[in-house]
Amino acid sequence: MKTWNGEETVADFVFDEDIYKLIVDQLDVAVITDQEGRYVHVTKSWEEYYGLQLKDIKGKFVREVFPTTKIHEALKTKESFIGVPAPLVNEKQEQGWCSYIPIIKEGQVVAGFIHVLFHSEKTAVAFSRRLNAMMDELNYYKQEVKQLRKSKYSIDDIIGESPLIGRLKEQIQRAAKSSSTVLIEGETGSGKELVAHSIHDLSQRAYKPLIKINCAAIPAELFESELFGYEYGAFTGADKKGKKGKFEMASGGSLFLDEINQMPLILQPKLLRALQESEIERIGGKESIPVDIRLIAASNTSLEKMVSSNAFRSDLFYRLNVLSIRIPALRERTEDIPLLVDSMIEKFNFQLGLNVQGIQPQVLQRFGEYDWPGNIRELQNVVERGMNMALTGMLEWKHFDEYFQNKALRRLGRTAEKGSLLIRQAKKNLEKEILLESLAKYGDNKTQCAREMGISRTLLYKKMKEYGIKQ
Structure with a gap:
């Protein structure tokens, strides 16, 4: 058993030198130093790359051979430096990239490691190919895992074409x-x-x-x-x-x-x-x-x-x-109800083994006159209920009439013209009153006002212009 440089006084990290040399030599251009930054071992490819022999530099500080090295800084700060241009001996050499890594045991630096990548174009291309193959394999397995853990819903399950x-x-x-x-x-x-x-x-x-x-x-x-x-x-x-x-x-x-x-x-x-x-x-x-x-x-x-x-x-x-x-809320986007109902009919036909062909337009019209306090969940319940009554053919109002008997429909579409105008005017008056109260409450803070009313700032300004409210 020997220490990093074969002497018992350099470091307390002991290892079988022959085994570690075999491991390091597989890394191509690589260097091991002691905790002070002195050469302990270099690979054969390092000797060929730099034209130096281990016997001539062993025990010397790396900075004595390559003044621009970062290994001493890495050992001092206990931080690695990755992707630093490797020092060149002559202009004919291919540019390499160095990693300077401190080896730490129990909080103390016990050695240093230098590794040069891409010391030749051939090595760079081979490494790039291996890396690309690994990334392709990784992306494949990511997709496999995503399918296994796939979310129950996706954005495609959000039905509607309203703004x-x-x-x-x-x-x-x-x-x-x-x-x-x-x-x-x-x-x-x-x-x-x-x-x-x-x-x-x-x-x-x-x-x-x-x-x-x-x-x-x-x-x-x-x-x-x-x-x-x-x-x-x-x-x-x-x-x-x-x-x-x-x-x-x-x-x-x-x-x-x-x-x-x-x-x-x-x-x-x-x-x-x-x-x-x-x-x-x-x-x-x-x-x-x-x-x-x-x-x-x-x-x-x-x-x-x-x-x-x-x-x-x-x-x-x-x-x-x-x-x-x-x-x-569903009542804010009633124009999406036909698409939602079509999607639900297709879903329940499959789940319940039914053969409902569609829904009559006048039923959809009445659906649009209801406030749907239970939103999509309530609509889904109502459609499933009606389909279980019909079993086949077209869905008609008679399949839903019992459900809506005790519920108020907004019959604006079927009231007299005068009544419709009165209702619309009452709605506008109420909306203007709420808007004025909100503006007063927040001291003309349009953002807070819009948030309270549940509308965008753009729509808020449009409403203010419509009702003649000055900013």
């Missing part, structure tokens, strides 16, 4: 390109989970897991263990092996917290810390565990209003509300 849906899809695609936290707000049944899946599916994390937690479905006393996991003995009945929490399970991928407005206040600081520090602690654990997740949160009520009423922490709200997406 609101077009804008929603643009927001999803923009959010997918970022790794920032996303807050999705929308009424119950509007499709928040579908949007979350679409963001994950389009992101760089698509081949990693998307883990979902419904905050309203977990008892408060179990919430922390579900999020962060626990160690053995953390509480009575704890699994002997401990348990990973959803944060750890989602590491590398995305974590979807649905109905985050239902998260207990007592746990909100812990969630905030996990997001800020990118680490968690299991219940009963003593060490912090690093996690790499992209958080997507959803709420069926305005978190900003909850903050103002002290029902949700403001610091967590600001951490969540980096990228904000509002899903329009």
Whole structure:
């Protein structure tokens, strides 16, 4: 057994010199130094490249032979230097690229390593080919993994051609390109989970897991263990092996917290810390565990209003509300109902073994006169209900009449012309009154006003012009 330079006083890192030489010699142009930066071993190809012999330089400082070397700086700072142009002995040599790497054991530098790549065009081409082949193989397996872990939904499952849906899809695609936290707000049944899946599916994390937690479905006393996991003995009945929490399970991928407005206040600081520090602690654990997740949160009520009423922490709200997406209610995009219904008929024909051919236009017209408080989920329920009554043929109003008997339809399309004008005018008067109140409330802050009314700033200015409200 010998030390790096064959002397017992140079370093305390002992190894079998013959074996290590065989390993290093496979690396082509390479050098080993001691912890002070003296030559200990060089490969045969290094000797050929530089025209020097190990016997002539062994024990010398590298900087004595090549003054521009970075190995001494690497040993001093304990940091590697990668891709540094290699020193040349003559102009005929091919340019190489050096990596200077300190070898560290138990916090102390015990040796240095220098590796030169691409000392010839032939080597560079061969390396490039191997690298390209490896990247092709890696991309293939990434796609395989993505298929195995594929999101339940994708952006193609968002049905509609209205301007609101077009804008929603643009927001999803923009959010997918970022790794920032996303807050999705929308009424119950509007499709928040579908949007979350679409963001994950389009992101760089698509081949990693998307883990979902419904905050309203977990008892408060179990919430922390579900999020962060626990160690053995953390509480009575704890699994002997401990348990990973959803944060750890989602590491590398995305974590979807649905109905985050239902998260207990007592746990909100812990969630905030996990997001800020990118680490968690299991219940009963003593060490912090690093996690790499992209958080997507959803709420069926305005978190900003909850903050103002002290029902949700403001610091967590600001951490969540980096990228904000509002899903329009179905009543705001009734022009999409025909496409949605066609898609649902096709889906339920397949799932239920039915043979419904379509739906009559007058039924779709009446669907457009209903407010759909349950949004897409309610429409889906109604279509499935009607199809089970019809079984085959065309869907008619008689298949839905019972459902709508006790529900108010907006019969604007079938009222007298005078009545229609009165209703439209009343609606405009109410809208103008709400707009004036909002502007007064926020001191003419158009952004806050638009957010409260659930419309864009552009539409806000259009409404102000329509109602003659001066800025």
